[in-house]
Amino acid sequence: MTAVPNLASALSRSRLLNGAAEWFLQYFLKPIGQILLFAVIAGSSISLLALAVGFVLQTDWHGIDILRVPARINLFEQVVRQLPNMLLDGITIGFVYAVIALGYTMVYGVLKFINFAHSEIFMMGAVVGYEVMIRLRDGQLLSELPPLVVIILMIGAAMLVCGAAAVVVERVAYKPLRGAPRLVPLISAIGVSFFLTDFVRAFQALNRNIFNMPYPTDLVPFFGARINIAEGLSTTNTTLIIIISAIIMLVGLNYFVNATKIGKAIRAVSQDQATASLMGINVNLMITITFMVGGALGGAAGVLYGLKTTNVTPYIGFIPGLKAFTAAVLGGIGNITGAVLGGLLLGMLEAFFSALLPYFPALGLGYSDIFAFAVLILVLLFRPTGLLGKKVDEKV
Amino acid sequence: MATQSLLQERASRLNWREALPTIFAILYVLIVFSLLRSLNRADLWFPTYSSILFPLFVFSPFIIFALKIPFALRAVLIAIIGLVLMPILGMQDSFYLELITQIAIFAAMAIGLNVVVGFAGLLDLGYVAFFAVGAYLWGIFTSNANTIVRISGAQAAPELFWLFLFLGVIAAAITGILLGLPVLRLRGDYLAIVTLGFGEIIRILVSNLSNISSNRRNPINITNGAQGLPGILSPPLPDFMFQAVESLTNSLGLPVNNVRAFTYQLFYYGLVLIVCALSALIAARLDNSPIGRAWTAIREDEVAAQAMGVPKVKMKLLAFALGASFAGAMGVIFAARNTFVSPESFSFIQSIFILAVVIVGGMGSIRGAIFGAAIVTLLNLQVLKNFSLQINALRNIDWVVPIIDFPIRNWPQQLEPARYERLVFGLLLIVMMIFRPSGLLPAKRRQLELQGERAERISEKELTADVAEIRPEDLLSAPAAIGEAKEAKAANAADIAEDLPADQPPTPGEGLPDEPKEKP
Numbered sequence: 050m051t052a053v054p055n056l057a058s059a060l061s062r063s064r065l066l067n068g069a070a071e072w073f074l075q076y077f078l079k080p081i082g083q084i085l086l087f088a089v090i091a092g093s094s095i096s097l098l099a100l101a102v103g104f105v106l107q108t109d110w111h112g113i114d115i116l117r118v119p120a121r122i123n124l125f126e127q128v129v130r131q132l133p134n135m136l137l138d139g140i141t142i143g144f145v146y147a148v149i150a151l152g153y154t155m156v157y158g159v160l161k162f163i164n165f166a167h168s169e170i171f172m173m174g175a176v177v178g179y180e181v182m183i184r185l186r187d188g189q190l191l192s193e194l195p196p197l198v199v200i201i202l203m204i205g206a207a208m209l210v211c212g213a214a215a216v217v218v219e220r221v222a223y224k225p226l227r228g229a230p231r232l233v234p235l236i237s238a239i240g241v242s243f244f245l246t247d248f249v250r251a252f253q254a255l256n257r258n259i260f261n262m263p264y265p266t267d268l269v270p271f272f273g274a275r276i277n278i279a280e281g282l283s284t285t286n287t288t289l290i291i292i293i294s295a296i297i298m299l300v301g302l303n304y305f306v307n308a309t310k311i312g313k314a315i316r317a318v319s320q321d322q323a324t325a326s327l328m329g330i331n332v333n334l335m336i337t338i339t340f341m342v343g344g345a346l347g348g349a350a351g352v353l354y355g356l357k358t359t360n361v362t363p364y365i366g367f368i369p370g371l372k373a374f375t376a377a378v379l380g381g382i383g384n385i386t387g388a389v390l391g392g393l394l395l396g397m398l399e400a401f402f403s404a405l406l407p408y409f410p411a412l413g414l415g416y417s418d419i420f421a422f423a424v425l426i427l428v429l430l431f432r433p434t435g436l437l438g439k440k441v442d443e444k445v
Numbered sequence: 446m447a448t449q450s451l452l453q454e455r456a457s458r459l460n461w462r463e464a465l466p467t468i469f470a471i472l473y474v475l476i477v478f479s480l481l482r483s484l485n486r487a488d489l490w491f492p493t494y495s496s497i498l499f500p501l502f503v504f505s506p507f508i509i510f511a512l513k514i515p516f517a518l519r520a521v522l523i524a525i526i527g528l529v530l531m532p533i534l535g536m537q538d539s540f541y542l543e544l545i546t547q548i549a550i551f552a553a554m555a556i557g558l559n560v561v562v563g564f565a566g567l568l569d570l571g572y573v574a575f576f577a578v579g580a581y582l583w584g585i586f587t588s589n590a591n592t593i594v595r596i597s598g599a600q601a602a603p604e605l606f607w608l609f610l611f612l613g614v615i616a617a618a619i620t621g622i623l624l625g626l627p628v629l630r631l632r633g634d635y636l637a638i639v640t641l642g643f644g645e646i647i648r649i650l651v652s653n654l655s656n657i658s659s660n661r662r663n664p665i666n667i668t669n670g671a672q673g674l675p676g677i678l679s680p681p682l683p684d685f686m687f688q689a690v691e692s693l694t695n696s697l698g699l700p701v702n703n704v705r706a707f708t709y710q711l712f713y714y715g716l717v718l719i720v721c722a723l724s725a726l727i728a729a730r731l732d733n734s735p736i737g738r739a740w741t742a743i744r745e746d747e748v749a750a751q752a753m754g755v756p757k758v759k760m761k762l763l764a765f766a767l768g769a770s771f772a773g774a775m776g777v778i779f780a781a782r783n784t785f786v787s788p789e790s791f792s793f794i795q796s797i798f799i800l801a802v803v804i805v806g807g808m809g810s811i812r813g814a815i816f817g818a819a820i821v822t823l824l825n826l827q828v829l830k831n832f833s834l835q836i837n838a839l840r841n842i843d844w845v846v847p848i849i850d851f852p853i854r855n856w857p858q859q860l861e862p863a864r865y866e867r868l869v870f871g872l873l874l875i876v877m878m879i880f881r882p883s884g885l886l887p888a889k890r891r892q893l894e895l896q897g898e899r900a901e902r903i904s905e906k907e908l909t910a911d912v913a914e915i916r917p918e919d920l921l922s923a924p925a926a927i928g929e930a931k932e933a934k935a936a937n938a939a940d941i942a943e944d945l946p947a948d949q950p951p952t953p954g955e956g957l958p959d960e961p962k963e964k965p
Contacts, residue, residue, distance in 0.1 A: 115659070231633045232634075254860070371642070415653035423646070429635060429639055
């Protein structure tokens with residue numbers, strides 16, 4: 050008698066379990082696995098590059114004066130010694146770039162235009178993180194609260210403010226220009242970017258009479274505490290925090306875009322606005338949500354960047370913004386997975402250049418920002434669709 | 446007899462009417478000029494007065510152009526303003542001469558950028574790189590910094606300025622082609638970002654090329670790095686010019702302190718005016734030539750232009766090279782005039798300033814570029830700075846704003862208007878794009894395009910509910926060809942089916958429009 054319902058309930062329970070397991074696999078394990086795979090790909094390719102460069106350039110046989118290292122330095126040994134730290138650095142900054150690049154790539158996917166102001170949204174995130182930290186410090190809470198709560202407060206506040214800011218920017222500066230020639234919203238976006246830079250500068254000048262905003266991370270010993278990963282390789286908690294929160298955000302975004310109804314609607318809008326609106330999707334709302342999510346991610350990335358560099362100014366947005374854009378193009382703009390791969394690769398490349406450039410007296414660290422532009426130009430020349438992008442033929 | 450006198454009377458009345466604009470223009474110029482002359486630097490309100498009156502004076506040629514005045518008279522009036530009144534103002538206060546020279550430099554560069562952005566439709570965000578090429582060309586060869594050129598004794602004599610002006614044009618044009626070649630395939634925003642990257646690469650290069658040798662003890666210095674190149678030479682001027690200027694200033698009763706410096710200021714003023722006029726002439730002639738038509742075609746629709754036989758590669762490279770060459774010439778003059786160049790003068794914000802000039806004036810419009818240069822430069826170098834000066838002057842006497850009873854000393858020190866040029870220009874770009882994308886003095890064709898798009902957009906708004914991707918004119922052409930409404934409907938459906946992605950075939954009767962909307 051009871052066997053049947055028992056079986057049925059067991060079946061349904063197992064189906065539920067199965068469903069949960071599938072869900073877990075689909076939206077949790079798979080994206081994390083993908084991210085780890087990308088990190089391994091980026092890391093190994095850069096390690097190989099670094100070792101090859103170190104091996105080739107350790108001797109003078111190439112005869113190029115600019116690429117000559119001083120005779121007392123064995124470049125290959127140096128590369129081997131620096132490699133673990135280089136990879137760790139690359140992954141950390143790479144995740145930050147990936148999170149910023151998502152903002153560019155999502156907006157591009159939906160509106161087919163480069164949101165130039167995204168770099169300033171990112172900068173605002175860093176400034177909001179600073180404000181939260183300073184306020185906690187003034188309230189004597191910074192060292193009292195658990196560090197995790199501090200981080201969550203900072204990131205949460207930055208996400209809220211930046212998401213709202215991105216929506217306001219979209220409403221004021223982009224929405225009236227929808228349907229105009231492509232250059233018009235781009236120029237407007239450049240205007241927004243300049244405006245926001247000085248707006249934040251004026252705000253902080255009035256508010257605190259400061260330009261530089263150093264994060265008071267030294268007040269929380271947890272941030273600076275070192276963890277030994279392996280022999281000779283140690284890192285700070287900050288690095289781990291950056292990596293883990295970036296992964297959480299990437300997985301969360303993956304879930305949002307692929308598993309929720311709104312995510313589905315956003316994907317529909319990015320495929321074909323007209324058809325999406327025919328299917329009853331509110332296109333304007335989806336565009337607003339895209340800006341909100343992109344802005345929130347940018348703001349969170351700003352906090353992570355601030356924690357890493359510990360000094361924030363209103364002008365920090367430009368270069369990381371350009372690098373993140375390059376990452377989005379490298380991965381294939383409009384492609385969310387591509388942005389993660391591009392960000393990690395670009396972060397690795399940056400770590401590679403900043404580790405190796407000081408060894409060359411004729412070059413030096415001053416050139417470390419050129420590589421991003423060079424990558425951008427090379428990608429657009431040889432593979433404009435990016436690594437993971439699909440080729441789109443132009444309709445005439 | 447009677448009719449003749451009537452006719453004569455009528456003619457004279459007509460003449461009088463026709464003379465009105467001329468009289469107005471002359472009166473306007475004279476009043477503004479004499480008011481400017483009467484200003485006293487020591488006056489409390491001098492910054493405000495001068496930042497109102499000087500722009501009014503600078504705009505007088507545009508007012509003359511806007512009024513109905515015979516061509517010859519126009520030319521005479523503008524020549525008087527430019528060659529007589531302006532130098533006199535300069536004798537009184539050399540800052541005015543500085544400003545007008547700066548305006549002309551920006552105007553010439555804006556005309557060059559206009560060729561690229563306005564005529565050919567290629568948004569260039571790294572335009573200042575070409576300016577840097579010209580400036581560093583003259584700077585490296587004549588600076589007194591320890592560059593490789595100086596150490597090897599290959600310095601250029603100041604007499605070679607004119608040759609270098611020519612070389613600067615060529616070097617910038619070659620740089621333009623070098624930039625143009627890789628980006629030929631790109632368009633729109635991608636092109637904008639790559640040119641931005643190119644501009645930044647040039648800036649990073651000039652701020653790092655202070656040593657390109659692996660030996661630290663024996664560096665090969667090319668650009669002197671971030672310190673910049675000091676002591677750049679000016680071309681020598683014949684002695685009689687100094688004497689002439691001295692006697693002129695003395696006879697006008699406006700002796701200047703440093704005759705030498707003032708003569709150079711006048712010289713550069715004249716030089717940039719000539720270069721600016723030449724650029725305007727070249728650009729205007731190009732716009733109305735087959736080359737200009739080809740650029741327009743590429744701007745409107747690249748694929749269609751190619752199909753019609755427009756040589757895309759050649760035309761795009763020509764646009765880049767020509768646009769760059771104007772900036773190269775101005776770069777050489779800029780370096781000689783400032784006697785100092787550093788990477789800071791060639792940052793991204795400078796490119797945006799020049800872009801703002803083009804946007805404010807109107808893309809594709811040469812008059813607009815000059816007008817925009819006047820507005821943007823005056824706003825940046827005069828109005829904002831004078832605003833700061835005025836606030837400081839008023840703060841010193843503890844002035845209180847009437848009516849709202851706001852004591853000016855409560856105005857925060859941090860909010861100096863002169864330091865927030867990014868805010869002002871960002872706002873300017875946004876406002877221009879939203880309310881007047883074709884600029885203040887738009888080119889006719891461009892205005893039609895940009896405002897036509899706007900009209901189309903409004904119609905699109907109504908259409909978004911049913912059809913958004915299909916342009917109204919596509920739909921209009923179909924019924925005209927077929928004639929019958931029913932068949933037209935079928936044709937429209939077919940059109941729509943083509944526009945939809947292949948993997949989603951449209952189901953008949955679902956989401957298709959019943960009737961094509963008329964274009965308003």
